[in-house]
Amino acid sequence: MEEPQTTAADADVVRLQVEAVELGLHPSERSLLLTALRSALPGAAGIYYYDDSRSRKTFVNFDGTKFNFPSASRDYFVALGGRCDVPYEKYHSATQNFEKSVMAVQSMLSSQSDMFRVRARRSQPDPTTPTTSKRGAIHSLLKSIEQRSTPVPEFREEAHLTQTPQPSSTTAESETPVPKHLNPLEQQFVDLARISSGKDTVIEGQRNEITHLHKQIEELKKTLEDKTQELHEIETHLKQRDEEVTLLKQLSSEQTYMNTKLADKEKALEEMEKNTNELIKEHRKDKNADKARISSLEQIKFDHEAKLAENATTISNLNEQISELTTENVKLKEKMEEDVQESAAKFANYHDVQKEMAEDYEEVCAKNQELTKEIRELKAELNRRDENYNTKTSDLSFKVPS
Numbered sequence: 001m002e003e004p005q006t007t008a009a010d011a012d013v014v015r016l017q018v019e020a021v022e023l024g025l026h027p028s029e030r031s032l033l034l035t036a037l038r039s040a041l042p043g044a045a046g047i048y049y050y051d052d053s054r055s056r057k058t059f060v061n062f063d064g065t066k067f068n069f070p071s072a073s074r075d076y077f078v079a080l081g082g083r084c085d086v087p088y089e090k091y092h093s094a095t096q097n098f099e100k101s102v103m104a105v106q107s108m109l110s111s112q113s114d115m116f117r118v119r120a121r122r123s124q125p126d127p128t129t130p131t132t133s134k135r136g137a138i139h140s141l142l143k144s145i146e147q148r149s150t151p152v153p154e155f156r157e158e159a160h161l162t163q164t165p166q167p168s169s170t171t172a173e174s175e176t177p178v179p180k181h182l183n184p185l186e187q188q189f190v191d192l193a194r195i196s197s198g199k200d201t202v203i204e205g206q207r208n209e210i211t212h213l214h215k216q217i218e219e220l221k222k223t224l225e226d227k228t229q230e231l232h233e234i235e236t237h238l239k240q241r242d243e244e245v246t247l248l249k250q251l252s253s254e255q256t257y258m259n260t261k262l263a264d265k266e267k268a269l270e271e272m273e274k275n276t277n278e279l280i281k282e283h284r285k286d287k288n289a290d291k292a293r294i295s296s297l298e299q300i301k302f303d304h305e306a307k308l309a310e311n312a313t314t315i316s317n318l319n320e321q322i323s324e325l326t327t328e329n330v331k332l333k334e335k336m337e338e339d340v341q342e343s344a345a346k347f348a349n350y351h352d353v354q355k356e357m358a359e360d361y362e363e364v365c366a367k368n369q370e371l372t373k374e375i376r377e378l379k380a381e382l383n384r385r386d387e388n389y390n391t392k393t394s395d396l397s398f399k400v401p402s
Helices: 034-040 085-110 113-121 128-147 169-174 186-301 305-345 347-399
Strands: 029-033 045-050 058-059 066-067 074-079
Touching: 029 034, 034 045, 034 066, 045 169, 085 186, 169 186, 186 305
Parallel strands: none
Antiparallel strands: 029 066, 045 058, 045 074
16 A cells, blocks of 8 residues: 655655554553653653643553553643653663673672781771772772762653652661761772762652752743633623724714604604694684685675586685695694604614604605695685676676665
């Protein structure tokens, strides 16, 4: 099967990936030794996994020798590189050198035990003797081992161990006073044991100190995330408040505009009502004048009854038209009042109400123009008839004998 080819977006960048490796865990503890991990993936410094949102990285608990995995099944990743390889190599090389030195001392003690006893009984040797030279070489070897085994802490992920470790029983035993009857080589062996125990104690103390610092860093990260979340919520709340203030300002300006429009409509209705009342009064005056003229003409013109009846019928028709116009004006007034009340009740839907009021206003204006036109025509007709009546009356007055 051919492997899929991936083309990088940048010619100067290459993306390297590592094949997944399956390692067996301890059946009861669900743990994995650091040595087993580094045998499969050399240079591994830690194991981590992501949460469900893949936005937060969490490292697996490490107690110094093994990784303790959680019970949940996840996709785990290995952190490669870092500064953990250097202290591990130093510690590993120092341990190997120390083991070689101990084995050499043990072989020397086992093969030359009698010689050591004889030399222990002798007086202090001359510094220029070969034995003194060997002892100086051993002392220099111990110093070099001590320098090479400088305690450097390894990477540690365990965050719940913050207490300072107590010295082990081996350290306590190594600090007990050494009997004075030990020969120099045995004394050097004891010194090597002390160096090893002290080195392990210092390493453990520095590991625990790093663990404590790591825990403090995690707590500070958690506090920072909480504060960041609170700040985000506050910013969201302030943004909502700003939007509410902007909306209230818009509603206030729109309400002021509608109040102004409503006041203008009420003023226009009052003027319309005033004009309608004036028209009604004028119509009544014209009607009374017509009746007076008709009554006077009935007394004078007996020979023109047919004409007078026709004129009376015309006047009656005009009166009916005036009544219809008056009734229509009253209905229009009531309708406008109902529209005003309805517009005040439906202020929330001011756009539709404004449109309806504008249409009603245009309709009323059109009807008023029609009424004004009809009234002008009626006035012209009445003036024309009055002129005819006056002319005929003058003619009749000339004809009636004195």
